[in-house]
Each structure stands twice: as structure tokens, then as C-alpha cells.
Amino acid sequence: MPAKIPATVITGFLGAGKTTLIRHMLTHAKGKRIALIINEFGDLGVDGDILKGCGDSACRDEDIMELSNGCICCTVAEDFIPTMEALLARPDKPDHIVIETSGLALPQPLIRAFNWPAISTQVTVDGVVTVVDGRAVTEGRFAHDEAAVSAARDADDSIDHETPLSELFEDQLACADMIVVNKADLLSETELALTMDALKTGARPSVQVVSSAMGVLPVDVLLGMGIGAESDMEARHEVHHHHHDDEDDHDDEDEDDHHHHDHDEFESFVVTLPEITDPKAFSAKVSAIIAEHDILRLKGFAAVTGKPMRLTIQAVGPRIDSYFDQPFGTGPRETRLVVIGQTGLDRAAIETALAA
Template sequence: MTDLAKLPVTVITGFLGSGKTTLISHLMRNPGGKRLAVVVNEFGNVGVDGEILRSCAIPDCPAENIMELANGCICCTVADDFIPTIEALMALDPRPEHILIETSGLALPKPLLKAFDWPDIRSRITVDGVIALADAEAVAAGRFAPNVAAVDAQRRADDSIDHETPLSEVFEDQISCADIILLTKPDLAGSEGVARARAIIAGLAPRPLPVVEVAEGIVDPRVILGLEAAAEDDMDARPSHHDEPHDHDHEDFESVVIDIPEISDPAELVARIEELAKTQNILRVKGYASVAGKPMRLLVQAVGARVRHQYDRPLKPGEARTGRLVVIAEHDDIVDNRIRAVLCPAAEAAE
């Protein structure tokens, strides 16, 4: 790459728990000969994904090439956060050859593309492509399609068949903005579920889009890097529910951070998260826990009532044996004290 060449950026979008961090971890380990940098935009003020990715750092993507923005949506903090971060990455020696941006699961991708039109960086970077991840099982079940009356009834006590939740708009915007769709977790959906998910996506997409099945984030980097889409110059082909001025806000969603004491059994924590999803319509839980008698930290990732957990790294000397979870829901479903009561029943009782 010459000094005059535009630095390519790939925007990786997708709904909560669709596998964005897993995909980026794979690309970091398999960069296709490119020197990568990563920007992670978290929802809320606790950076879970950034820490996961830093633990995967390798020479082609060292820890200093991984930057985290946890102060709000990138496109809402362009001057204060996004531009300085991009400029800092471009000033690294050696300079990255490709930047990956992992958006928040609640982010609308098109406003982010508009941020690339900022005069300070437009002449120096280009959006190589927008990659949208879609959970095959969830899409096949109709959870994030336009008519989700059954889910709406559970989440909002509104069973109008024409009612579109903010979740459906986010999902549609992500599909509409994409250059390639990665259909994740196809093993959970099965062949019929994958076929149904493909049909739903084809019905939502404003133009024919390639759809690639991806398990555990494993995809050849040649498939998604080097697309040369110049998406910042192709905005009209990427329609959005939020194209009108001043229509971009995040008040539909809210997050709360819960500090939890050391736990004795991961299964008990999983059961509590499942209870939250079923009784309080929680969309996403992610974070860490410390398990009594275990030298490793427990990583927890949940999408609705589907909870995954694994030990991800040894606890550091002197590290507190406590945990921290980020809980995300639609605005009306966040009730702080109820969430704490479910996740930390012993602490609530002590108070």
C-alpha cells in the first residue's frame, strides 16, 4: 500500500449475539497476509468485546492495534471519538493495511457510513465493504423479521400484526446496508431453518446479496476482505428506515451494568439469565464471572434465553474474584432493581 492509497475499512454489523466478535477473532488469527487493526464499538460503558479481542492479539494484529469506543454509538461521536481513533490507527508504525470495525449489536450501519464522509478522513479511508451477520436460527424463527407479532406480544403487550418493533428495523437496516450476509450458527438452524432464513433475508434485501453460511466465525478472509465496494459512495443503494434527518437515536434500548459476587456454580447463573430472558424480555447479557475454586475467569454470552459460557483466561494475580455483566433490553424492559434481584439474590437479600 502506498502512502496515497486509501486505507480500506470493513464494517462488521449484525444483531445481538450473531457472532461478530467470534468472526473478528478468526480474522485476526487468519488475516490473509494483511496487517489488521480493529475498532470495537460497545453499547454501554463496559468493554467486554474489546478485552476478548485483545486476548487474541498476534503480530499481524497486536494489542495496540485494537481500540475500543464505549462512549456511545460511533456515528453519534464522530468528532470526539471516531475521527481521533481512525487517525491514531493511521499514525501507527507500521501502518495497518486494513481496519475492521465491529459495531454494537444495536447500531444502525448507514449513519456510520455517513461518518466516513467527514472531511478529515474521507480522502484517506474507504469502506471496503459492509458485512452483516445474521443468526440463522433466530431469523428462521421470525424473531427479527418484519411481522413478529408473537414476539411483540411478549415484549410489549402489543399484538398488532402490522406493528414493527425497533428490533425489526435494526435488522432490516443491517441487511439493507450490507455487501455480503454471513448466516451464522447454521448447525443450530438445520437445513430447513437455513433455507427459511435465506428466503427471509432475500425478501428483505433491496438488491440481490450473496449469503454465506459460517460456523464458529470461520470464513476465508478473501471472501469478505478486499471487496472494494466504496460503500461511502453508494449510499442510495442502501435504504434505511432512518434516512430522515434527526431520526437516529438510541432511546429504544438501554443497558445496565451488574456487579456480581463470586458464584459457586455456573449452572445457577445460567438459570438466572434464562429467567431474565423469559420474564423480563432481556435481549442480551454479556460479561464475566468468577467461580469459587476455579483459577480461570468465566466468559458469559447470552442471546435471549440461549446462554453460552466458557473459561477464557486465567485470573490475574490480585484480580478481584467478582464478576460484571452488561444487560441490554428495550428501554421499557430495563428495570434495574428487578434485574439485580435475579442476578444477585444473595446481595439483594443482604441489603
């Protein structure tokens, strides 16, 4: 039984920076195959640049195309399920599916669609990532151009026009597993910290708020790709932004303030544990540890006493998912988890809590 393919839903209003974030992600996918499903309302020209190499920038509904870097792109309207089925029927299945939605319609129906029998056995919801325009939110708006967001909504007959934008924004935050404050480079450290705190207060418990500038976020923070892969787990300790290669180079701090937000840095480590006896209790314990230590992502495999199959565990903020995926084979029957968070995780405390 092959492992399920994780699917990440990225939502946020027009202009929040979703396309920039996704373009950065595709450029840094390191050979992983990402399927991209775009469900943006109205004029797809907004996403035109991400679909460069598509041949036809409108990417007709029935087209599923390979982009030059091994990504697949298609647009979905009412055909989400057939699109997913077509994608899953391909011999060269993607490693990860990313679904970009406009933030004008709520992601809940989309998330429910993953329970469709043909899909639920093959795909798992990795998480809902909500992107917000940091500058706009700091100034008390929801989007850089609220009029454009309203116009996009009015142009679409399939969505509810009654709900105020403020409520749609609250709903986006309420269903997020991770919130990305984009355009952090336009804010002072203080403004950014206040905005991030305010967003965290409005979100569900354990939802992590991270910041990015120009859509730059490490791929394994955004998608968790590459964590949980047994082959390269030991080698991975730090997840850094590319502009932190030279830590001592802080002389230009003032001119280049937006390149040196400390919270742009993330770290990861591996915890190895013996077999577990009760998957439900273990999941509950992991959930509590994630909440207590502000863990962004946790992913890996557990050996369950008496079960030949390994249990895959993955969590993004408060969302935790586990399922048996494949037999252990000849590998050691042990539990190995990768933990990712913003720099400053209390590794010793997290290891102790997981082992308790």
C-alpha cells in the first residue's frame, strides 16, 4: 500500500502573496514533484506568471500540464474530484499536492472533499496555510486593495456575497493550521511582532504564525516535504533561510533590516523512540507537546507493538493525522519523529516529553 500523498491548501485574499509564495516554493522544490491546483476566482491572469511554461496561460479546465520543473497545473471549478482522480491515476504521481484557493470561498467544503472514498485512501490533508498581507493587517485592513477583493467577489456568481469581508478574513484565520504573515519586510520588528501576536490570538490554539518577505519560506516549513524521509533524516538539523548563511554579517542591519528578522529562522531535529503500545494515546500526547512547545510541524513513523505496519504521523499546528502506511520490512522497529519549529525550540524538554 503506497504512502498517502499530502495535500496542502493555501488560502488568503487576492494580493496577500500566495502566488509569490508558491513560485518560491516551486523554484526550491529540490526535485520533488508538486502538483498545483489553482482555484482562484475571476481572471486567472493574476496567476499567469506562476503558470509560465504552461503554454496557454489560462490553463483550460481539462488540462493537466507538466511545467518545466516537474509540476502539474490545472484549474478547478466544480471538477475538483475528477481532477484529483485524474492526478492520482497518473503513473508518475506527485510527491505533494498544493491547492491554491482565493480566500473568497471557505476552505471547509474543499477539506470535506478529501473524505471522498476514492481520494481519502490516497491523499491526506497536510494542512491549511492562510497567507495574509502583513502591511494591510497592521494598518487595520484585510488586503492591500480591499476594493479589488470585493470586485473579484462580485464577479463570481457561485459564492455568497452577503458575508462581510471581515468575516471571511476571520474564517480564513479560524480554519488555518499555519498563518503566514507576508510582506514582513514592510514592517518594523515591533509592528511585525504585534501583528503576529494579534493574529495568533484570533486563531485556534497551537496554530503557529510565521513571517515571510517576498514569499520566501523554506519548503519544508511550508509543506513539510523532505521531513520524515528516512534516508536523509540524520543529515538534517537546521532549516535556514538562504540569507542567513553568514551569521556574522550584521553590519548592514539598518539598511537591510528586512533580511535579518531573527524569526525567519527555523530548526529541526530527529527524536528516536522505542515501539509505542497505544497509537491514540500517543497522538494525544504529541498534540499536547505541540501545543506546549509551539511546534510548527512534526512528522515521522511509529512502530506499534504487534503491528507489522508502520504508523505515519504528521502534524501541522493543531492538525494531527496518523495512518498505517506500509510494512517496516527489514528496517529497525522504532519510532522516529522530525520536529520543526522556529529557532529556540527546547529540544531537551521536547525529547523528554515524547519519551515519557
